[in-house]
Amino acid sequence: MKISDTIQYVGVYDGDLDLFEGQYHIPAGVSYNSYIILDEKTAIMDSVDARKTGEWLANVEKVLNGKAPDYLVIAHLEPDHSGSIQAIADKYPGMKLVMTVKALSMLPQFVDASLTARAVGVKENETLCLGAHTLKFITAPMVHWPEVMVSYESSEKVLFSADAFGTFGNPETDPWLPEARRYYFNIVGKYGSPVTTLLKKAAALDVAAICPLHGHVLTGELSEYLDKYKIWSSYAPEETGVLVAFGSLHGNTAKAAKLAADMLKEQGAKVTVVDLARDDMAFALAEAFKYDRLVLACSTYDGNFFPKMEDFLLHLKAKAFQKRKVALIENGSWAPMAAKGMKAYLEQMKDIAVCENTVTIKSTLKDENKVQIAALVSELLA
Numbered sequence: 001m002k003i004s005d006t007i008q009y010v011g012v013y014d015g016d017l018d019l020f021e022g023q024y025h026i027p028a029g030v031s032y033n034s035y036i037i038l039d040e041k042t043a044i045m046d047s048v049d050a051r052k053t054g055e056w057l058a059n060v061e062k063v064l065n066g067k068a069p070d071y072l073v074i075a076h077l078e079p080d081h082s083g084s085i086q087a088i089a090d091k092y093p094g095m096k097l098v099m100t101v102k103a104l105s106m107l108p109q110f111v112d113a114s115l116t117a118r119a120v121g122v123k124e125n126e127t128l129c130l131g132a133h134t135l136k137f138i139t140a141p142m143v144h145w146p147e148v149m150v151s152y153e154s155s156e157k158v159l160f161s162a163d164a165f166g167t168f169g170n171p172e173t174d175p176w177l178p179e180a181r182r183y184y185f186n187i188v189g190k191y192g193s194p195v196t197t198l199l200k201k202a203a204a205l206d207v208a209a210i211c212p213l214h215g216h217v218l219t220g221e222l223s224e225y226l227d228k229y230k231i232w233s234s235y236a237p238e239e240t241g242v243l244v245a246f247g248s249l250h251g252n253t254a255k256a257a258k259l260a261a262d263m264l265k266e267q268g269a270k271v272t273v274v275d276l277a278r279d280d281m282a283f284a285l286a287e288a289f290k291y292d293r294l295v296l297a298c299s300t301y302d303g304n305f306f307p308k309m310e311d312f313l314l315h316l317k318a319k320a321f322q323k324r325k326v327a328l329i330e331n332g333s334w335a336p337m338a339a340k341g342m343k344a345y346l347e348q349m350k351d352i353a354v355c356e357n358t359v360t361i362k363s364t365l366k367d368e369n370k371v372q373i374a375a376l377v378s379e380l381l382a
Ligand SMILES: Cc1cc2nc3c(=O)[nH]c(=O)nc-3n(C[C@H](O)[C@H](O)[C@H](O)COP(=O)(O)O)c2cc1C
Pocket: 247, 248, 249, 250, 251, 252, 253, 254, 298, 299, 300, 301, 302, 303, 304, 331, 332, 333, 334, 335, 336, 337, 363, 364
């Protein structure tokens, strides 16, 4: 990826990590981005995951072309970015480490404590002059760790945005939006308010390019990316539409969910259907946030409800799911309990409007249930 002659990409692509952060499936991999600013003084913008230390050091060495770097700027200490700090510090003993004061206090948790002697803690709006390039440091606490900062390079108008604007996948071949959404809601989503604060700070800057720590370097019309972040961080739906999420033991609830989806589509709604036992939980969560409406269809299970649905609701609650309209379909063979259990979770979320109609199926879908589902669909779309 090309930024400019004096700001170069030295990141690495990880195509065979099974789970990102120990839980997110990334079938198209992920990149750990890193950049070098070449000037009188040379600054490396972040290191990479320990899985790729060797490849990254080789990229860095090639771009440095015999020079030793002056600074390693550290935006974020999570191991996918701090994993190679020790190695590069050992390789270039004259290099200083630049980070927030908060990061400085956490640094010994990730590297040898002796490295603290070479580390400089910077404050909000502090600058570092490299020659023609100047970096301005802007703190971004809780986006999505407390020590995070972004850096703005004023001569080329480049914002090094830490994990914000990041995405899974291969930036060379994959589109930004679908995986950026899945990345945002699962990794950053709980912290909408700190993201809004960062966006306000960024609005005061004249930005030509955004260089995140994962995925694409964003250039050109940046408003499309900024607009998505504004919507996502405010928890507003991105579009009108419905996620139909179901958990079904024997398939009857799945049939009801698919019928609801077909009826919704007939009414012109945009619909995504997810099977919570089979489809990716992180995708389901991101789709729930994308749309303004949600259908939850679930089997009763051991006096409670299907655990995959409970897991989904736990995820939604943990990521501050709010401001949505929800319809419920339950199934049970002798004492249906799923709607009650799902409602108990929804009541713990902010501004969730649950439809008055709840469809209760006793084992298999009957004609009367189809009529009830039609009524539910009408109420949801009203
Ligand atoms: C392990 C297990 C536990 C169940 N527990 C309940 C229950 O507590 N109450 C109930 O009404 N039905 C219970 N059921 C029945 C299912 O809820 C019912 O067969 C199912 O909802 C039908 O829809 P499905 O085909 O989508 O699974 C249970 C079924 C299984 C397999």
